[in-house]
Amino acid sequence: MRRALAILLVLAVVATAAFWWLSRPELLPDAAFAGLSGDPERGELVFWAAGCASCHAAPGASGEDRLVLVGGRPFETEFGTFVAPNISMDVEDGIGGWSLPEFANAMLRGVAPDGRHYYPAFPYTAYRKATLEDVADLHAFMETLPAAERANDPHDLGFPFNIRRGIGLWKRLAQADGWAVEDELTAEEERGRYLAEALAHCGECHTPRDALGVLDRGRWLAGAPNPSGDGRIPNITPAALDWSQQDIAGYLASGFTPSFDTVGGTMAAVVQSLGNLPREDLDAIAAYLARVRPVE
Amino acid sequence: MSAKRLIASSVAAVILGAAAATAQDVTAAVEARQGQFKLYAFNLGALVPMAQGNVDYDAEVAQAAADNLALLTALDQTRLWPEGSDNAAIDGTRALPVIWEDMAALQARFGELQDAVATLQNAAGEDLDSMRAALGPVGGVCSACHEANRAPE
Numbered sequence: 001m002r003r004a005l006a007i008l009l010v011l012a013v014v015a016t017a018a019f020w021w022l023s024r025p026e027l028l029p030d031a032a033f034a035g036l037s038g039d040p041e042r043g044e045l046v047f048w049a050a051g052c053a054s055c056h057a058a059p060g061a062s063g064e065d066r067l068v069l070v071g072g073r074p075f076e077t078e079f080g081t082f083v084a085p086n087i088s089m090d091v092e093d094g095i096g097g098w099s100l101p102e103f104a105n106a107m108l109r110g111v112a113p114d115g116r117h118y119y120p121a122f123p124y125t126a127y128r129k130a131t132l133e134d135v136a137d138l139h140a141f142m143e144t145l146p147a148a149e150r151a152n153d154p155h156d157l158g159f160p161f162n163i164r165r166g167i168g169l170w171k172r173l174a175q176a177d178g179w180a181v182e183d184e185l186t187a188e189e190e191r192g193r194y195l196a197e198a199l200a201h202c203g204e205c206h207t208p209r210d211a212l213g214v215l216d217r218g219r220w221l222a223g224a225p226n227p228s229g230d231g232r233i234p235n236i237t238p239a240a241l242d243w244s245q246q247d248i249a250g251y252l253a254s255g256f257t258p259s260f261d262t263v264g265g266t267m268a269a270v271v272q273s274l275g276n277l278p279r280e281d282l283d284a285i286a287a288y289l290a291r292v293r294p295v296e
Numbered sequence: 297m298s299a300k301r302l303i304a305s306s307v308a309a310v311i312l313g314a315a316a317a318t319a320q321d322v323t324a325a326v327e328a329r330q331g332q333f334k335l336y337a338f339n340l341g342a343l344v345p346m347a348q349g350n351v352d353y354d355a356e357v358a359q360a361a362a363d364n365l366a367l368l369t370a371l372d373q374t375r376l377w378p379e380g381s382d383n384a385a386i387d388g389t390r391a392l393p394v395i396w397e398d399m400a401a402l403q404a405r406f407g408e409l410q411d412a413v414a415t416l417q418n419a420a421g422e423d424l425d426s427m428r429a430a431l432g433p434v435g436g437v438c439s440a441c442h443e444a445n446r447a448p449e
Contacts, residue, residue, distance in 0.1 A: 226447075230383070230392065230447035230448065246350070250348050255436075256340065259341075260340040262435050263443075264439060264441075264442025265443060266448075
């Protein structure tokens with residue numbers, strides 16, 4: 001009996017150690033930042049491509065107010081309610097005091113400066129494919145944006161999703177380093193792939209997920225239930241999206257569909273951001289979408 | 297049939313009849329408001345391709361479309377949004393129940409639309425750049441309302 005207890009105790013210690021080891025935060029090596037300095041002008045395009053304002057601007061913000069990244073927008077999901085944090089330049093409430101390595105580890109590894117994992121409502125599994133140069137440029141641009149006071153609200157999550165350390169295990173399942181579209185692409189299609197798969201993180205809403213919230217890459221961009229309840233996020237593979245490339249780029253630029261309806265729902269904020277990109281980039285996204293595997 | 301029962305069944309018939317009429321009114325209102333939005337889209341369809349450079353700018357066509365939009369957006373909305381015509385209550389609409397929590401806010405959005413369209417009406421016949429600059433805010437008002445009040449398909 002005593003022996004059995006001892007074995008159980010050892011097993012528990014081993015399991016805890018294994019959990020702790022497997023769920024540890026992984027950071028970028030310091031050497032990666034050698035000689036890197038951000039260009040704020042280039043960073044503005046990264047900012048609009050990455051859609052930062054879509055989630056982190058105040059709910060309902062428009063125009064210049066979308067550059068005030070005060071957070072506060074709630075996201076109701078099946079795991080609980082996430083609240084977008086303040087990522088303005090406020091030193092107390094926002095990210096005003098962050099170094100480039102801290103910022104890059106947040107964006108590319110989903111790890112906070114204090115070593116905790118971020119919840120993947122923050123699309124770092126997509127941003128992971130972004131270049132460090134783009135992240136440095138983005139950081140330089142965001143340093144030009146205003147500071148805004150607003151203390152962060154806690155997320156409202158049930159067990160076991162409220163255990164942050166467990167996200168380390170989830171990352172092992174969910175993070176994929178390869179591109180979803182691996183075919184030989186033209187330079188324009190490659191640019192579109194980089195924008196769509198990394199920065200604009202289209203797959204986060206348009207690709208369905210399994211029960212653990214891991215993207216089903218076999219049904220890349222094939223549409224998914226709307227995480228906030230009503231209706232579906234549409235299938236945008238060539239099997240379902242029959243718009244011309246000109247239609248797609250025009251929609252991303254202006255919000256008008258080919259039948260002159262206008263963009264709505266959560267896509268409205270996406271278009272407000274992407275509309276700031278040069279037309280070549282929107283054409284590139286359209287060219288990439290034509291190369292996505294058709295899924296009914 | 298006793299008098300009491302006769303009265304009761306007549307009352308029931310009247311109530312049921314009223315309910316059926318209401319359902320018809322709701323359907324008619326949904327169809328009418330969708331028709332109005334189709335007319336918006338039809339007239340925007342003259343302007344957007346010019347703004348995007350897919351069709352040559354034509355001042356007369358642009359002005360006529362903007363004039364139509366001014367007429368269309370001036371329509372009184374009161375009877376187009378009856379209670380029970382949201383997407384939780386009936387099929388065939390994407391209008392979210394949140395609209396009925398604050399009808400004054402919906403009226404205010406139509407006010408914003410009228411303002412943006414008035415600017416467009418002044419600009420549409422001027423030249424392409426003026427029309428394009430005034431068209432963006434119109435799309436912005438449409439999109440802001442769709443963002444808050446319309447479910448995805």
